[in-house]
Amino acid sequence: xxxxxxxxIGSLYAxxxxxxxxxxxVKLLIGLGLLSHASNLLIFxxxxxxxxxxxxxxxxxxxLQPPHADPLxxxxxxxxxxxxxxxxxxxxxxxxxxxxxxxxxxxxxxxxTDA
Amino acid sequence: xxxxxxxxxxxxxxxAPAICRWAKERSGWWLAILPFALTLYFFSLLPGLxxxxxxxxxxxxxxxxxxxxxxxxxGLSLAxxxxxxxxxxxxxxxxxxxxxxxxxxxxxxxxxxxxxxSMLGVVLADNVILLFVFWELTSLSSFMLIxxxxxxxxxxxxxxxxxxxxxSGGLVMLAGFVLLAQIxxxxxxxxxxxxxxxxxxxxxxxxVLFLILIGAFTKSAQFPFHFWLPNAMQxxxxxxxxxxxxTMVKAGVYLLARxxxxxxxxxxxxxxxxxxxxATMVLGGALALSQTDMKRLLAYSTISALGSLVxxxxxxxxxxxxxxxxxxxxxxxxxxxxxxxxxxVDHESGTxxxxxxxxxxxxxxxxxxxxxxxxxSMAGVxxxxxxxxxxxxxxxxxxxGALWITLVFLGALLNVLIAFRVGVAxxxxxxxxxxxxxxxxxxxxxxxxVGPLVLGALSLILGVFPQVLGSVLVAPAxxxxxxxxxxxxxxxxxxxNEIFLLSLLTLGLGIGLFAIRNDVQRIAARLALPxxxxxxxxxxxxxxxxxxxxxxxxxxHGYLRYYLITIIVAVVGITAGGLFRWGxxxxxxxxxxxxxxxxxxxxxxxxxxxxxxxxxxxxxxVAALGVAGYGVASIYLLFGAPDLAMTQFLIExxxxxxxxxxxxxLPNFAQLTPKRERMRDVVIALITGGLxxxxxxxxxxxxIHPSISQFFVENSLPLAHGRNIVNVIxxxxxxxxxxxxxxxxGIAGIGVFALLKLRMDQHPAKGGRPAQAGTKxxxx
Numbered sequence: 085x086x087x088x089x090x091x092x093i094g095s096l097y098a099x100x101x102x103x104x105x106x107x108x109x110v111k112l113l114i115g116l117g118l119l120s121h122a123s124n125l126l127i128f129x130x131x132x133x134x135x136x137x138x139x140x141x142x143x144x145x146x147x148l149q150p151p152h153a154d155p156l157x158x159x160x161x162x163x164x165x166x167x168x169x170x171x172x173x174x175x176x177x178x179x180x181x182x183x184x185x186x187x188x189x190x191x192x193x194x195x196x197t198d199a
Numbered sequence: 200x201x202x203x204x205x206x207x208x209x210x211x212x213x214x215a216p217a218i219c220r221w222a223k224e225r226s227g228w229w230l231a232i233l234p235f236a237l238t239l240y241f242f243s244l245l246p247g248l249x250x251x252x253x254x255x256x257x258x259x260x261x262x263x264x265x266x267x268x269x270x271x272x273x274g275l276s277l278a279x280x281x282x283x284x285x286x287x288x289x290x291x292x293x294x295x296x297x298x299x300x301x302x303x304x305x306x307x308x309x310x311x312x313x314x315x316x317s318m319l320g321v322v323l324a325d326n327v328i329l330l331f332v333f334w335e336l337t338s339l340s341s342f343m344l345i346x347x348x349x350x351x352x353x354x355x356x357x358x359x360x361x362x363x364x365x366x367s368g369g370l371v372m373l374a375g376f377v378l379l380a381q382i383x384x385x386x387x388x389x390x391x392x393x394x395x396x397x398x399x400x401x402x403x404x405x406x407v408l409f410l411i412l413i414g415a416f417t418k419s420a421q422f423p424f425h426f427w428l429p430n431a432m433q434x435x436x437x438x439x440x441x442x443x444x445x446t447m448v449k450a451g452v453y454l455l456a457r458x459x460x461x462x463x464x465x466x467x468x469x470x471x472x473x474x475x476x477x478a479t480m481v482l483g484g485a486l487a488l489s490q491t492d493m494k495r496l497l498a499y500s501t502i503s504a505l506g507s508l509v510x511x512x513x514x515x516x517x518x519x520x521x522x523x524x525x526x527x528x529x530x531x532x533x534x535x536x537x538x539x540x541x542x543x544v545d546h547e548s549g550t551x552x553x554x555x556x557x558x559x560x561x562x563x564x565x566x567x568x569x570x571x572x573x574x575x576s577m578a579g580v581x582x583x584x585x586x587x588x589x590x591x592x593x594x595x596x597x598x599x600g601a602l603w604i605t606l607v608f609l610g611a612l613l614n615v616l617i618a619f620r621v622g623v624a625x626x627x628x629x630x631x632x633x634x635x636x637x638x639x640x641x642x643x644x645x646x647x648x649v650g651p652l653v654l655g656a657l658s659l660i661l662g663v664f665p666q667v668l669g670s671v672l673v674a675p676a677x678x679x680x681x682x683x684x685x686x687x688x689x690x691x692x693x694x695x696n697e698i699f700l701l702s703l704l705t706l707g708l709g710i711g712l713f714a715i716r717n718d719v720q721r722i723a724a725r726l727a728l729p730x731x732x733x734x735x736x737x738x739x740x741x742x743x744x745x746x747x748x749x750x751x752x753x754x755x756h757g758y759l760r761y762y763l764i765t766i767i768v769a770v771v772g773i774t775a776g777g778l779f780r781w782g783x784x785x786x787x788x789x790x791x792x793x794x795x796x797x798x799x800x801x802x803x804x805x806x807x808x809x810x811x812x813x814x815x816x817x818x819x820x821v822a823a824l825g826v827a828g829y830g831v832a833s834i835y836l837l838f839g840a841p842d843l844a845m846t847q848f849l850i851e852x853x854x855x856x857x858x859x860x861x862x863x864x865l866p867n868f869a870q871l872t873p874k875r876e877r878m879r880d881v882v883i884a885l886i887t888g889g890l891x892x893x894x895x896x897x898x899x900x901x902x903i904h905p906s907i908s909q910f911f912v913e914n915s916l917p918l919a920h921g922r923n924i925v926n927v928i929x930x931x932x933x934x935x936x937x938x939x940x941x942x943x944x945g946i947a948g949i950g951v952f953a954l955l956k957l958r959m960d961q962h963p964a965k966g967g968r969p970a971q972a973g974t975k976x977x978x979x
Contacts, residue, residue: 085797086899088801089834090895090896091801091805092804093891094890094892094895095808096808097888098884098885098888098889099811099884102880104760104763105764105880106760106880108871110866110868111820111868114811114812114820114821114824117828117854118811118824121804121831124831125834126891126894129895129899130898130899132899133838135838135839139924147916148912152839152912154906154908156911158840159925159933161840162842163937163940165843165850166846166850166944167940167943170947170948171947174947174954177955178954179861179865180865181954181955183865184864188866189866190871192871195757
């Protein structure tokens with residue numbers, strides 16, 4: 085899988101960047117979602133992949149038996165997933181409000197709304 | 200006690216507004232108590248000084264950096280401190296009458312005492328960094344006081360100019376201080392003065408000298424930085440008196456005198472310091488010729504006087520330093536008086552133009568008396584302190600060479616003219632017939648008469664009995680400046696010699712010039728040249744603004760995607776550079792172990808992403824985004840991260856729901872960008888994607904720091920009593936991070952709520968559908 089995932093990550097980044105560069109606000113938000121997938125996978129892969137050994141100590145054991153997955157990137161990603169949800173929710177509300185106020189979702193039209 | 204002397208001024212600054220409200224029109228008198236008490240305290244230190252006792256105090260500030268909160272009151276410091284305290288008390292009283300209760304007098308007194316305390320700090324500080332801090336505080340309070348009438352454009356411009364010139368000079372000086380401390384081996388002035396030889400022999404001596412000179416020259420308005428001082432006359436007159444005549448502008452002089460034992464005595468010192476001082480002395484007097492405003496006349500003569508002080512330090516002989524100390528006091532007394540008088544004349548007659556003023560002697564007898572005494576001292580009439588000081592200045596220059604005495608003579612001559620034009624003519628000569636005064640003049644209130652009378656009388660008394668000053672003040676000050684112990688015997692009368700004759704000649708020629716003053720003024724006005732860096736300053740400032748607006752136009756254009764492109768290109772460039780450096784081009788060993796369902800998930804993620812990008816339908820795009828998210832969650836599940844998988848499945852579902860809800864209120868996708876731009880974006884996206892792929896490959900083989908995961912694995916059970924290590928990290932080892940995360944989510948939630956509930960009708964400019972928006976928000 086180490087051979088395939090880098091290409092998945094790269095494609096996700098490319099698609100995310102392309103969407104971020106659109107003028108439509110909604111497309112930008114979809115790009116944001118793709119970007120967070122890409123980044124989480126990047127952290128996950130960078131630590132090395134281990135099949136189906138969760139970093140959980142068995143009830144009968146005193147310590148974790150190798151091989152096991154690295155717990156640290158998982159903790160980081162868990163935080164990132166939740167935060168990116170917060171960001172998405174806030175951005176959607178902001179997009180809704182911005183569209184209501186500016187009557188457009190074209191970012192080029194929005195740049196002079198405070199004038 | 201000495202630290203109290205410095206810091207009590209700051210305390211008074213903060214109390215001043217309350218005192219003003221309580222004491223109303225008498226606040227000037229009450230507020231003058233502290234400066235007056237400080238003056239008495241400084242006096243009380245003088246007898247001890249003669250016996251070699253120096254008050255000092257050092258508190259540790261930052262030991263690691265070698266900084267101390269240290270103060271030291273030797274003769275030189277006390278000479279300045281007396282001036283600061285004494286003139287401060289008189290100005291505080293004077294300002295009470297000048298402003299009355301109408302102006303924002305609380306603000307004035309706050310900054311006035313803030314300045315007084317800072318200035319005392321400058322002259323009493325022993326640590327160079329401490330001195331620098333107080334130095335910049337005086338620049339700051341000067342800025343606030345010049346711009347005191349901030350509704351006037353000229354006042355604001357002048358304030359900014361003064362701040363930019365003096366504060367940037369101060370920064371240059373700081374660099375000089377740091378270098379000085381490096382080569383001198385101490386941050387304390389009292390130790391540095393003992394190591395002058397080492398400093399002067401160091402190859403960095405020239406750098407130190409010039410950096411510090413720029414600081415001193417900007418502060419003390421020396422050529423070519425003199426231009427800010429006449430503009431600073433936009434300040435109310437009490438400020439001009441105190442800051443821009445008697446005290447602040449002399450900070451540079453103080454610093455030069457203080458550092459004379461460290462940096463002085465070399466040929467370059469004579470020419471750099473003495474030369475600039477002499478040039479400023481003559482130039483200040485010459486520029487005054489074309490002026491008619493009393494305040495600007497005085498400002499130029501102050502520049503000239505500061506030039507003489509700097510020149511005396513440049514010459515650096517015992518006589519020259521003696522002349523410097525005497526002239527410092529004489530100038531503080533007479534120039535302070537004349538500024539106060541100018542304020543009174545302006546206040547009571549409505550004009551400061553010397554061409555319109557005359558005959559005020561009858562209306563303002565006390566002001567006239569103070570003014571005349573000061574003017575005679577300034578002109579160097581025998582028996583006044585100004586005369587004694589000028590005699591010594593002549594003597595010092597006489598010993599160096601003919602060029603110097605010619606320059607001193609010119610400077611003195613021009614000052615005689617200014618003294619008579621400002622201090623004598625408005626009172627004793629008949630008023631010009633054709634011009635009436637804007638107001639019918641009458642004597643100023645008592646509070647505005649005390650200052651001129653006291654300072655003017657001191658000019659005479661100390662001039663008759665200079666020996667009083669000699670042993671008590673001048674000798675200790677001189678010893679500090681010269682770096683060795685010196686005895687001083689001053690006399691008002693040296694007998695008839697060349698120098699006395701030169702003094703008489705100066706006086707006579709000056710009065711002659713005064714007789715033809717109107718012709719002189721007209722000729723000078725026609726010749727007026729833009730001396731100094733005023734034009735350059737203006738051009739630099741304009742250039743800076745032009746550059747700022749240019750870079751704002753280029754960088755802050757308001758197009759989100761170009762900001763993003765800038766960021767992306769920068770990140771790609773830096774990452775590529777890093778890859779090149781760390782990666783070395785070789786790929787790490789890869790396991791080719793791949794199962795078919797894993798490959799299937801990978802393909803599904805990429806395909807779903809592609810649909811999300813290409814779909815014309817919003818719902819289709821969001822559904823595809825959700826599929827991609829589920830795919831990512833499956834990868835977590837397959838590779839030992841069940842917690843991540845669960846979270847991702849949940850969050851992904853919620854996100855899709857949110858998107859769909861929001862889409863109900865948002866417009867359809869539209870094709871907004873032309874094809875060429877889309878192709879450009881595709882290229883950027885592909886390059887970034889390719890780079891990230893390479894990055895993952897290369898990063899897999901690099902471990903710069905050892906992983907800290909093992910710590911969590913080993914300690915999860917014994918320390919935190921948890922078996923799920925990911926959860927233990929989140930809620931225990933990194934519990935505070937999680938708390939922060941919860942806070943962020945909470946704030947985002949509040950933000951979402953506020954955005955949806957925000958009522959459009961509170962922004963009437965936008966109009967549209969106010970009520971509807973509100974109810975819709977509520978439904979969600």
